[in-house]
Amino acid sequence: xxxxxxxxxxxxxVAKEDPRRVVHSFKVGLVxxxxxxxxxxxxxxxxxxxxxxxxxxxxxxxxxxxVGATLGKGLNRVAATLFAGALGIGAHHLASLSGSTGEPxxxxxxxxxxxxxxxxVRFFPRVKARYDYSLLIFILTFALISVSGFREEQVLVxxxxxxxxxIIGGLSCVLISIFVCPVWAGQDLHSLLxxxxxxxxxxxxxxxxxYHTRFRIVIFIIKKNxxxxxxxxxxxxxxxxxDGDTKEVDKRKNDFDNYKSVLNSKSNEESLANFAKWEPxxxxxxxxxxxxxxxxxxxxxxxxxxRIDALNSYLNxxxxxxxxxxxxxxxxxxxxxxxxxxxxxxxxxxxxxxxKPSSSDLHVRNAQSACKSLTSxxxxxxxxxxxxxxxxxxxxxISLLIDIINLTENILESLHE
Amino acid sequence: xxxxxxxxxxxxxVAKEDPRRVVHSFKVGLVxxxxxxxxxxxxxxxxxxxxxxxxxxxxxxxxxxxVGATLGKGLNRVAATLFAGALGIGAHHLASLSGSTGEPxxxxxxxxxxxxxxxxVRFFPRVKARYDYSLLIFILTFALISVSGFREEQVLVxxxxxxxxxIIGGLSCVLISIFVCPVWAGQDLHSLLxxxxxxxxxxxxxxxxxYHTRFRIVIFIIKKNxxxxxxxxxxxxxxxxxDGDTKEVDKRKNDFDNYKSVLNSKSNEESLANFAKWEPxxxxxxxxxxxxxxxxxxxxxxxxxxRIDALNSYLNxxxxxxxxxxxxxxxxxxxxxxxxxxxxxxxxxxxxxxxKPSSSDLHVRNAQSACKSLTSxxxxxxxxxxxxxxxxxxxxxISLLIDIINLTENILESLHE
Numbered sequence: 001x002x003x004x005x006x007x008x009x010x011x012x013x014v015a016k017e018d019p020r021r022v023v024h025s026f027k028v029g030l031v032x033x034x035x036x037x038x039x040x041x042x043x044x045x046x047x048x049x050x051x052x053x054x055x056x057x058x059x060x061x062x063x064x065x066x067v068g069a070t071l072g073k074g075l076n077r078v079a080a081t082l083f084a085g086a087l088g089i090g091a092h093h094l095a096s097l098s099g100s101t102g103e104p105x106x107x108x109x110x111x112x113x114x115x116x117x118x119x120x121v122r123f124f125p126r127v128k129a130r131y132d133y134s135l136l137i138f139i140l141t142f143a144l145i146s147v148s149g150f151r152e153e154q155v156l157v158x159x160x161x162x163x164x165x166x167i168i169g170g171l172s173c174v175l176i177s178i179f180v181c182p183v184w185a186g187q188d189l190h191s192l193l194x195x196x197x198x199x200x201x202x203x204x205x206x207x208x209x210x211y212h213t214r215f216r217i218v219i220f221i222i223k224k225n226x227x228x229x230x231x232x233x234x235x236x237x238x239x240x241x242x243d244g245d246t247k248e249v250d251k252r253k254n255d256f257d258n259y260k261s262v263l264n265s266k267s268n269e270e271s272l273a274n275f276a277k278w279e280p281x282x283x284x285x286x287x288x289x290x291x292x293x294x295x296x297x298x299x300x301x302x303x304x305x306x307r308i309d310a311l312n313s314y315l316n317x318x319x320x321x322x323x324x325x326x327x328x329x330x331x332x333x334x335x336x337x338x339x340x341x342x343x344x345x346x347x348x349x350x351x352x353x354x355x356k357p358s359s360s361d362l363h364v365r366n367a368q369s370a371c372k373s374l375t376s377x378x379x380x381x382x383x384x385x386x387x388x389x390x391x392x393x394x395x396x397x398i399s400l401l402i403d404i405i406n407l408t409e410n411i412l413e414s415l416h417e
Numbered sequence: 418x419x420x421x422x423x424x425x426x427x428x429x430x431v432a433k434e435d436p437r438r439v440v441h442s443f444k445v446g447l448v449x450x451x452x453x454x455x456x457x458x459x460x461x462x463x464x465x466x467x468x469x470x471x472x473x474x475x476x477x478x479x480x481x482x483x484v485g486a487t488l489g490k491g492l493n494r495v496a497a498t499l500f501a502g503a504l505g506i507g508a509h510h511l512a513s514l515s516g517s518t519g520e521p522x523x524x525x526x527x528x529x530x531x532x533x534x535x536x537x538v539r540f541f542p543r544v545k546a547r548y549d550y551s552l553l554i555f556i557l558t559f560a561l562i563s564v565s566g567f568r569e570e571q572v573l574v575x576x577x578x579x580x581x582x583x584i585i586g587g588l589s590c591v592l593i594s595i596f597v598c599p600v601w602a603g604q605d606l607h608s609l610l611x612x613x614x615x616x617x618x619x620x621x622x623x624x625x626x627x628y629h630t631r632f633r634i635v636i637f638i639i640k641k642n643x644x645x646x647x648x649x650x651x652x653x654x655x656x657x658x659x660d661g662d663t664k665e666v667d668k669r670k671n672d673f674d675n676y677k678s679v680l681n682s683k684s685n686e687e688s689l690a691n692f693a694k695w696e697p698x699x700x701x702x703x704x705x706x707x708x709x710x711x712x713x714x715x716x717x718x719x720x721x722x723x724r725i726d727a728l729n730s731y732l733n734x735x736x737x738x739x740x741x742x743x744x745x746x747x748x749x750x751x752x753x754x755x756x757x758x759x760x761x762x763x764x765x766x767x768x769x770x771x772x773k774p775s776s777s778d779l780h781v782r783n784a785q786s787a788c789k790s791l792t793s794x795x796x797x798x799x800x801x802x803x804x805x806x807x808x809x810x811x812x813x814x815i816s817l818l819i820d821i822i823n824l825t826e827n828i829l830e831s832l833h834e
């Protein structure tokens with residue numbers, strides 16, 4: 001009973017996270033019942049017979065979440081079926097020339113060679129990335145057609161039926177996925193980048209907040225009184241939370257740790273870009289939208305996340321510096337993280353709205369000028385008195401922050417392109 | 418013509434990278450020709466008829482590279498087919514009670530509900546990770562059996578044939594993959610970790626080499642005269658290379674950059690661990706080997722790689738420090754990277770041989786003592802005169818190196834567990 005309730009709760013969460021999933025499930029159900037009407041409707045059944053099953057199979061296997069993935073798989077499947085069908089007929093013809101004893105042996109050899117060769121080609125990295133599914137269907141169709149041809153004399157009819165049912169199944173998937181509440185992989189990739197940038201901005205805005213409360217440099221504020229401080233995190237977190245409200249604090253801490261999901265977003269981005277290449281123009285995206293550029297920007301964002309991860313490990317270190325020095329360092333450090341965070345936030349918003357980031361340049365320049373004033377502050381030799389161990393941690397955090405600002409600039413530049 | 422030659426060269430490379438790929442291709446060809454003998458051999462054909470096709474399909478879809486993946490897919494497929502078959506028969510029976518007009522409508526509704534529900538469940542993260550394929554087959558079999566039951570009266574016979582051919586196909590895949598040159602995902606995961614640790618050790622040994630040639634601190638040696646220096650990289654690279662031999666230099670530079678592949682190894686490790694869970698005991702691995710522990714160690718290794726990536730960006734920075742200071746810093750820095758590199762190397766070797774790392778502890782202790790002497794050197798205030806910008810870069814590199822040593826210790830500890 002408890003398990004069922006867990007399952008329902010999990011289901012609600014999954015649906016709430018992305019309501020398009022529910023719509024997608026309905027779409028699959030719809031297409032599948034449509035296509036299985038082949039069996040019910042007499043004229044259709046008369047012309048396809050048991051082969052109508054291929055249409056059902058195609059729907060189940062081809063219908064993916066996004067338009068790009070469905071289109072890619074559908075085209076792959078149809079092309080592979082066509083090609084393997086032709087080859088299978090050829091093999092069957094060739095084998096039948098060798099008489100009734102030779103035929104099965106020759107067919108087995110053909111199947112062996114074709115399967116071994118195609119399986120090997122699937123290991124090629126470039127093939128694996130885009131045509132893995134094609135080759136699977138190629139092996140399958142070739143084996144089925146060349147071998148079942150041995151029994152059924154009408155191998156041409158069989159192939160024709162198989163190909164047309166596959167096309168019918170594939171086409172219905174593609175049409176429904178494009179015209180009924182489409183989910184575009186390109187749009188998803190675009191939003192993924194925007195949300196990744198936003199996650200980084202949360203972190204940077206987080207560490208730049210509440211600078212005014214005590215004489216501490218910003219990079220140490222996380223450690224002490226975690227709950228209370230996190231309550232004042234970022235712009236939209238300025239309302240204070242009651243001391244006992246651990247749920248709210250947890251939620252905000254989560255927001256703060258969100259950047260960690262960016263560290264491993266590479267494979268997700270790559271598959272989305274792969275799907276997006278198949279998609280026709282939609283919304284503000286043209287057919288040949290520069291999806292590769294997205295991967296480059298994604299890589300830069302990830303690099304920035306690596307630095308933030310390193311910086312985060314210093315935030316938890318307990319560093320003792322005199323109040324005097326803290327006071328002086330506080331202002332430029334706060335401005336550096338605040339301005340770079342604002343620049344990121346602005347970029348994320350402009351990515352979402354697909355407009356040019358208007359004030360990001362300004363924020364980056366502000367961050368850089370804060371950098372300069374920090375450097376000249378350090379030049380003036382205020383750190384001469386600091387213990388070496390503290391110095392290492394402090395300067396590392398500073399240098400990581402500088403890195404982050406430079407990367408922010410890089411990301412902004414590639415956005416402009 | 419040029420393209421064909423490229424293809425052949427690519428094929429040779431793929432085969433050389435992992436010769437088991439060639440063996441796997443042969444295995445697939447073998448099983449497929451075996452299973453298609455259903456069609457040739459009269460008694461078998463008499464009992465299964467066209468349904469023998471399901472065996473062929475099962476082989477093509479289920480036979481994966483590693484034993485774990487094949488077993489997992491095979492079990493998933495058989496279980497899903499059994500379950501969906503039973504449910505399909507039930508649905509068919511229920512629908513047939515409602516007369517010939519009601520039946521197709523009721524069946525369509527059943528298919529719709531089942532497909533929509535299963536598709537939705539596939540979005541659950543835990544289901545997606547392990548049972549995605551099960552659900553696909555579940556939808557497929559249910560649709561095929563409940564719907565084709567509408568035509569063929571012998572729905573029980575059909576289901577029985579489908580299930581037994583799927584079991585035959587799945588079983589031949591599993592048997593061949595276990596008993597003919599098996600590829601164990603668990604073994605692969607183990608080797609992957611070992612090679613990842615080795616890649617990191619290459620980097621660390623690389624930056625610690627040729628410290629004696631000039632008065633430069635180790636962290637700057639890469640920038641100047643790239644080729645010549647990389648030629649002396651690490652233990653096994655001590656032979657010098659002729660100036661013109663750019664190929665050899667490129668190869669060694671590649672070795673040095675190898676650590677970058679560790680940064681994105683997460684998804685690979687996770688899928689291998691997922692497959693390994695299905696595998697029976699083999700070699701030195703028991704059935705319930707703690708594969709989760711591997712993921713933890715993999716995570717630590719990746720964290721270390723993030724630090725190394727950050728460190729690498731400082732190696733290329735041009736830092737000016739007086740010869741006097743360099744001289745003093747050189748020895749502890751060199752020892753830090755050398756000893757941590759040796760510890761890593763030792764760990765990788767002991768992982769490969771599956772023995773306890775004997776001297777890694779010693780190397781880590783040496784690295785830590787070098788750390789201490791460096792810290793006390795910095796305490797003595799030798800950096801008072803250094804420009805602040807240089808200081809930042811220098812100290813960041815030092816602190817990253819300290820981080821790396823600490824992580825090395827963590828990895829070693831989790832290896833002991």
